[in-house]
Amino acid sequence: MASKIQPKQANAPRTLIGWQGVRFTLPAEWNITGFSMERDNGYLKVDSPGTMFVQIKWSSPNVRKPITLGDWIVRLWRLFRPAPPGEEKIPDIRQMLESFLKQTEKQARKEKKPFESKIKPETIEANGERIAHHFTWSGQGQGQGKIWYCKTCRRVVIAQVVGQKKDHLADIASEMFGSLCDHPQEGWATWALYDMVAGVPEDFSLKSQKLMSGYLKLEFERRAERIVIERWGLANVVRKKFSLEEWLDTTYPTHSTRSEKQAAIVQEHAGWIAHGRVRSPLDWMRAMRDALFSLRPATRYAVCVWECEETNKIYGIQVWHNVRTKGLLEEVMARCECH
Ligand SMILES: [Zn+2]
Ligand SMILES: [Zn+2]
CATH class of the missing domain: 3.40.1000.10 (Mog1/PsbP, alpha/beta/alpha sandwich)
Structure with missing residues (x-):
């Protein structure tokens, strides 16, 4: 943690x-x-x-930029005129x-x-x-x-x-x-703003964000894999209408009834975690589309939600990952500090 x-x-x-x-x-x-x-x-x-x-x-x-035709010509030229190894x-x-x-x-x-x-x-x-x-x-x-x-x-x-x-x-x-630290530490980049502190593997890049007073969302991707971290304010108002389990089911219907859902403790709070395969047609289409560019489609899905009573916020983390990536949700969850 x-x-x-x-x-x-x-x-x-x-x-x-x-x-x-x-x-x-x-x-x-x-x-x-x-x-x-x-x-x-x-x-x-x-x-x-x-x-x-x-x-x-x-x-x-x-940092190396994408290789252009010009770069290839320069490289070929260097094959014949190798530059001395410089510092x-x-x-x-x-x-x-x-x-x-x-x-x-x-x-x-x-x-x-x-x-x-x-x-x-x-x-x-x-x-x-x-x-x-x-x-x-x-x-x-x-x-x-x-x-x-x-x-x-x-x-x-x-x-x-x-x-x-x-x-x-x-x-x-x-x-x-x-x-001040200017680069990620031990493979993890810290994303911290508006009292939210999250950790994401450094090779995931930021794809989109929504930063509003009552709602934060950060979306990251690494080839076909994705992490989405969300935070809602006024948890007490939401919780008058929904139990946390109902909140999970209505907010993240992507997790199907066939995924394994269980109550869990997240950051010292009561929460829910679900793991499963990607089920919805939209996610399948996305996994297949991404598979065209990556040999490992993100066919696994995991999600967790919890309520932080101290700060009156609800947190949700979703991950789409390939079969080889293990424990991604748990690692991100452990680094998401809410209070
Ligand atoms: Zn540095
Ligand atoms: Zn908390």
């Missing part, structure tokens, strides 16, 4: 933010307000209840930072504000994993941040706390950078 968030100080609740393998903590009541769907080149914005916000952008300049190509992060700060300066100039920025010398951090430059700027507000290259995931990440002149950015920046 994933560990609970450890508050830095007693009586100071923290919120965990996790998106596309990037995770960090901020004070409570900070919330994600902007994001991109892509994994390799992404963006995240988290707003404070006041005037401060956090921005993170990442890119993967060394890992480390992107010029200082230059990237300078162009980022130029953009910020342009914005300040537009608003007729004086602009100043400072880039600190390169540092090596996290036992040599990261090459970094810290920076600060002031103009249209002020910012404090860092750009770095991670040797493990080969991402370039630029993250900053932005605020007005009156804001104390240093505390927020030190908390964010002290807790």
Whole structure:
């Protein structure tokens, strides 16, 4: 089971933010307000209840793109003129930072504000994993941040706390950078937002999302396999009409009466789990369609629901997987922290 968030100080609740393998903590009541769907080149914005916000952008300049005809020609050329084996190509992060700060300066100039920025010398951090430059700027507000290259995931990440002149950015920046992890851990990516913390195998990618005040949904896929995590608010209202078992049957009719359904304890709460084969014609069609591109269609289905009384929420997790994948629902369930 994933560990609970450890508050830095007693009586100071923290919120965990996790998106596309990037995770960090901020004070409570900070919330994600902007994001991109892509994994390799992404963006995240988290707003404070006041005037401060956090921005993170990442890119993967060394990730291989799909091979084009041009690439084949280059490869053939190299067969005859092999290039000497080189070291890992480390992107010029200082230059990237300078162009980022130029953009910020342009914005300040537009608003007729004086602009100043400072880039600190390169540092090596996290036992040599990261090459970094810290920076600060002031103009249209002020910012404090860092750009770095991670040797493990080969991402370039630029993250900053932005605020007005009156804001104390240093505390927020030190908390964010002290807790920030820029790639999945032990094969699992943390997805954390709006007080929901979920873990999904890192090779599943985000396919769709719905983030509404009373309803959250994150859908992931790995070739033909899928994971869907949902959360509903106002559980007490729902539960006046339905038992949890009825909720399972009406919300997820995909699980047939022939699947094995049983009561279970999920995250210390009473819940229901069902395992079975894919039954509905729509799911069969989907499994067959996906099988055209994958030798292993997702013919197995599992679902669980539970109610978290502490937070007045109902959670539902569905997985469609192939016969070789074992225990996927249970693993995801154990990492879905509700309170
Ligand atoms: Zn990394
Ligand atoms: Zn709970």
